[in-house]
Amino acid sequence: MAPTLPCPCGRPLAYADCCGALHDGTRLAATAEDLMRSRYSAYVRDRRDYLLASWHPSTRPAELPPPEPGLRWLGLEVKCHVPVDADHATVEFAARSKLGGRAQRLHEVSRFVREGGRWYYVDGELR
Secondary structure, eight states: OOTTSBOTTSSSSBGGGTHHHHHTTSSOOSSHHHHHHHHHHHHHTTOHHHHHHTBOTTTOOSOOOOOOTTOEEEEEEEEEEEEEETTEEEEEEEEEEEETTEEEEEEEEEEEEEETTEEEEEEEEEO
């Protein structure tokens, strides 16, 4: 995916000016929603390094398996971003994908925490 193509997260920006800047470390996510969108884009682009780095150490797996062959991410809908306080937030989203001709939908309410000025994904509850 070229840096000038639209960002997979759904915002009307080029990838390089949106989630790409978070993936390459040029800037940090300003909100939990920004981090969630960048994580979706990381799944689309198979940036497992970024996914692990943005996962809170208390819940982070040791590694992430590669995506299943043929998996295609189709879109993201952010349903709700709720700042709980200055360092905690939840984001409800639905992500659509397709694998082997079958449509899939992941609907989750994710929890995020900010430590040392950096947002981390903690965990999520499927809906």
